[in-house]
Amino acid sequence: MGKDDEIIEARSGPGHVPTPEEERYLLRPIVRLVSHILTMAVRRGASDVHIRPGEADVDLVFRIDGVLVPIRTFSQSLLTMVVGRIKILAGMDITERRLPQDGQARIGVNGRMVDLRISTIPTIHGESVVIRLLNTSVAMKSIADLGMSPQDAARLADACERNQGMILVTGPTGSGKSTTLYAALNTILQRNVNIITVENPVEYHIPGVEQVPINAEVGLTFSRVLRNILRHDPDVIMVGEIRDHETAKIAVESALTGHLMLSTLHTNSAAATIARLLEMDVEAYLIRATLLCILSQRLVRLICNECRAPEPVDPSLRAQMGLGPGEVFYAGKGYPACNGTGTRGRRMTYELLFVTPALRQLLVEEADTDAIAARAEADGMVPLPQHALSLARQGLITLYEAFRMRAD
Secondary structure, three states: OOOOHHHHHHHHOOOOOOOHHHHHHHHHHHHHHHHHHHHHHHHOEEEEEEEEEEOOEEEEEEEEOOEEEEEEEEEHHHHHHHHHHHHHHOOOOOOOOOOOEEEEEEEEEOEEEEEEEEEEEEOOOOEEEEEEEEEEEOOOHHHOOOOOOOHHHHHHHHHHOOOOOEEEEEEOOOOOOHHHHHHHHHHOOOHHHOEEEEEEEOOOOOOEEEEOOOOOHHOHHHHHHHHHHHHHOOOOOEEEOOOHHHHHHHHHHHHHOOOEEEEEEOOOOOOHHHHHHOOOOOOHHHHHHHHHEEEEEEEHHHEOOOOEEEEEHHHHHHHOOOOOOOOOOOOOOOHHHHHOOOEEEEEEEEEEEEHHHHHHHHOOOOOOOHHHHHHHHHOOOOOOHHHHHHHHHOOOOOOHHHHHHHHH
């Protein structure tokens, strides 16, 4: 517990209502405490900050490399003031504690601007807070930096050179889809074309690109922007997410009329993406005419280099994965550098489906997902579970991590 915390707890306790003089005295330490939490989260590379109230204490937890890492606890008596300070930063109603609230803010850490997306919900022990951190000034990756094979990186870069068509990136929330889209935009920027993005939220600020943030409260939705965007003379359009029939229809029609369209969908595999578009009532002939490729991806946790060691593998897991008894796999033992988790950093595992002439013939109204997947594999697609297993064989990820991709 820091000195500021001790000062605060000495002057406050459960049920204590601070006087105006005490509130002014308490304000500075609380401001510093919240500032310290956010600065520490940015420096440690956290994607989310969780403030979880319990009966006697409040847990501070960071999500680092997709894993929740306990950081510290502090007294319940501080919760109201800490949440109040966060609400002030986000422009939220500090007097409303009975309903969930959402807000946003921006802070500077070491010369970098970081956007905060803040959510509060009431629990039986007080308000719980989750803060998503988005580094808006981070340098964008190139396609070559995504972790794809040289052949797949070259094919994806070639698709980004097209004047029209649709490139889709799929996967669950937190699978790195936005990073991939921005890498594609980084390649397209070199062509000196007019690029417009529609995002919720705008995660990275890109010079030379017109970025439109969604604002549902005033009716500025993906479909609403897309209906008007063609009048703005775009060459390339990036839509943060296709989530309904209207957005899907406009996106596909835009790709059909001389625009390169990039977007994301929440599907489990590249082949299942086509079925998802058909479920959204997008005609099969439009998909055949516009779809260039689908990249389905996940993020896997890398083994910490400081504590990497051979890992004993359960024979039943070897049998399920179809592995020989002599293959050696690795895991991290846990080390201060990796917060004792045995993993440090993440990278992409993926499958990349290109719409070849042979596959295009399968895109009919009742397209069979298994047949599409089989055709894509025959055309050179490496299924995501196989790619993850290859990373485990290289000693980059654990075998269990590869198995988790197979289970997905």
